[in-house]
Amino acid sequence: MSIANVKEHFRRVGREQDILEFATSSATVEMAAATIGVIPARIAKTLSFRGTDESAILVVAAGDAKVDNKKFRESFGLKARMLSPEEVLEQTGHEIGGVCPFGLARDLEVYLDVSMKRFTTLFPACGSTNSAIELNCDELAVYSGAKDWVDVCKGWNEPLETGEGSAH
Numbered sequence: 764m765s766i767a768n769v770k771e772h773f774r775r776v777g778r779e780q781d782i783l784e785f786a787t788s789s790a791t792v793e794m795a796a797a798t799i800g801v802i803p804a805r806i807a808k809t810l811s812f813r814g815t816d817e818s819a820i821l822v823v824a825a826g827d828a829k830v831d832n833k834k835f836r837e838s839f840g841l842k843a844r845m846l847s848p849e850e851v852l853e854q855t856g857h858e859i860g861g862v863c864p865f866g867l868a869r870d871l872e873v874y875l876d877v878s879m880k881r882f883t884t885l886f887p888a889c890g891s892t893n894s895a896i897e898l899n900c901d902e903l904a905v906y907s908g909a910k911d912w913v914d915v916c917k918g919w920n921e922p923l924e925t926g927e928g929s930a931h
Contacts, residue, residue: 765857765890768866773889773896776906782889782896790860790892792826799886799895803827804920806895807879807887807903809862811846811854812839814872819846819854821864823887823907824876828916835915838874843915860892864907873909875900878919880912 766784773779789795796803806826812835814820820839822830835843848859856868864873864887879885879900886895887903898906 765861765866766894767890768856768868769863769890769894770866772866773906778896778906782894783886784891785893785895788860788892789888789895795886795888795895796826798893801886804878805882805885807885807898809855809864809887811851811862813841813844813846815841818869819850819871821855821862821871821873822876822913822915823864823873823879823903823909824916825878825882825885825919828876828878828919830915831917834917838913838915857888857890858892861888861890861894863888863890864909866890873907874911874913874915875904875907875909876916877912877914878916879903881920 770779785798787798789798792803792806795806804825804827810822812820830843832843884897884899
C-alpha cells in the first residue's frame with residue numbers, strides 16, 4: 764500500500780504524525796486545494812516523465828504550473844513525455860492522484876521546479892488520493908532527496924504580494 768510506504772518514509776524522520784488524511788478526495792490539484800483550504804498553486808504536484816533509461820524523472824511543481832516543453836528539453840536533454848498511469852504506478856509505487864516523491868518503489872531522480880519557491884509552505888500528496896503533508900521548500904528538498912531545483916514550467920503566477928493566499 765502506497766501511503767504505508769510514505770508513512771514509513773516520514774516515520775524515519777519523525778514526521779509521520781504530520782501526514783494529513785482526508786475524508787474527501789485530494790486526487791487533483793483543485794480537489795486537494797478545496798479539501799485543504801488553500802489556493803491551488805500551493806498544491807505541490809508530482810509529474811512523472813520518461814528518463815533516458817528505464818527510470819522515470821519526477822518533477823515536483825506548483826499546482827498552477829504547466830511543463831514548458833522547450834525548458835524541459837533544455838534542462839534534461841529529453842522531450843517531455845509523461846508516463847502512462849500503469850508506468851507511474853510501476854515506477855513510483857503510487858497511483859495517479861497520490862503520486863509524490865516520498866516512499867518510492869524505485870530510486871528515481873527527483874527535481875523541484877522553481878514555481879514552488881514563492882510559497883512558505885506547500886502540500887504534496889502522500890501516496891494516496893486523500894492525503895498530503897505541509898512542507899516548506901527546504902523540507903521538500905530534503906525529504907524527497909531532490910537532485911536540484913529546475914525551471915521547467917510556465918503559466919504560473921509570479922510571487923504573491925499578499926503572501927500565501929487561501930481558497931476563501
